[in-house]
Amino acid sequence: MASQGTKSIFGRFVLAIVIAIIFTPNFTSAKKFKVDGLKMNVIDKCWRSNPEWRKHHSQLATCSIGYAGKMTNNIGTGLIHYKVTDASDDPINPKPGTLRYGASVIQGKIWITFQRGMLIKLVRPLLISNFTTIDGRGTDVHIAHNACLMIFKSTNIIIHGLRIHHCKPQAPGMVMGPNGKVTWRKGNHENRDKWEFHSVRDVFENGASFMATKDKHVTKPNYTKEQVFKVADAKCVRSLTRASGALRCSKTSIC
Template identity: 50%
Template sequence: MASKEVLAIVFLSILLHGAVTTKVVDGANVIDRCWRGQPNWAANRQRLAACSVGFAGKMRQNRGPGVIPYTVTDPGDDPVRPRPGTLRYGATVLGGKVWITFQRDMHIRLAQPLFVKSFTAIDGRGADVHIAGGAGIVLHRVSSVIIHGLHIHGCRSQPEGLAVRPGGAVQPAGGMDGDAIRLVSSAKVWIDHNSLSRCEDGLLDVTVGSTDVTISNNWFFNHDKVMLLGHDDGHAEDRRMRVTVAFNRFGPSVNQRMPRIRHGYAHVVNNVYLGWKDYAIGGSMGPSVKSQGNLFVASAAADNKKVTRRMPVAGREWDWASIGDSFLNGAVFKQTGSRVRPNYNKHQAFAAASSNQVKSLTKDAGVLRCSVGSAC
């Protein structure tokens, strides 16, 4: 991307989002309104678990008197024999329901992928935590997981090695391509307020039958292939996949897959898109997409103004609808088929805001600056 175009997109981002603030919570962002205005958020961290919406629903199984509080004090990583105090020990080895926080700012380089167990919340609020320069995070056949408040960047595929898995077995950890976060056959997962960029492969993959996932309030930037929903064209199990993509900021310097969907259903709502090169939303194998109340800003110098890209397969039906989206710089969305509703239950449902509210809804996307004793 030309340097002048990058500067133009950065300037547009500033205009859209304004100065960074952690004090004022936009009333239409139902997730942030639920917890951010409370000065005592650090004394009641588990309140966050009741604030999720979309297909993940409320994460109430991650809260309660049986949850073990665990503090990361050591940024080191031994993938085979994790030490108490490290992130891997709390996220993989420690039994029961766990709520993980961080004692201080830290940079963690994972020597092998971090396999997170079920009923785990990783909560970076109050510290500046970077998972960077090594492997990424894997959710493999787990449920009820929250990942909140982490900088994840520079993830790379690692040489073949061993890593402990949930339950204590030490197994080969090969086959990981350098994703920031990968979901494999997992359900009821909430990814919220993280900043993700510059990884070797994807920033976020939801694959192999994973479903009931909410991806909200994240900032995705400086990356090619951003988000993949669905393993491959031949994996029919992903037809049951349901993912909510809400209140996120895409860009600057993003190329494609925001998201790319195979087979399943995606509700893409109240996000801002600050340019793309190939496409913003794409798919194959006839997925259903409801794009609602988003703001699509095509790059001024880009040849491609099309928001969507379909990779057609004969005999597949496409139900892609744009409802209340806004388009700038010539952006255009091609609709096909019927409007398919997400059919949320009462624990998942939320009201979509108008696209003219998106710049305020997403101004604090990514990691928040939270201090104990003041509103986040």
């Protein structure tokens, strides 16, 4: 009788083990599935398959897919490699080594990487130039807790491997724009579709633009029809400029 009871208990114990094995999650399989899921990212699979990718950052451009296709215009002849070593930010006079200097000041194709992980608190939005790549792979780079990135009338831009979060709206102000030009952004984040950019080096800072274009988004000169005059002979210069002179400015009136 005891023998039968022992066998019964043993049988139930074995059955319990079998059930436990069937319903226990397979941690090895779960881990493998997670890794396989990462490999299913076509872009990551492309560049990660090269163990020397750190020496060939620009390979990322040939791994791109989607609407933009291969971003091969961002690499090739004339490509400049730039490394960010300084996390500070000066929106008007960027220092060499900062992200803004590489993204806004340097002309031509540029591939930006980072010397180390860093937190970059941008004072003003970072206006990115054409043919710019910001590559954060291999480091832990955060752009956070203030202004963030802005792409305005620029093309061929790659941004990869950055952590961009906690962006804050910014009041209008001067900033180094694409191609190294200091601009003044008018408007706030709520009416960003109507933002206007003006060069602070123009004589007519508040609206003048000397670009002949049909683009409705480009700022137009701020003169009225009554102020327009036909091309005149050089002899008329004196009469046309007879009212010119130094501006009289005060705290209560606009110059």
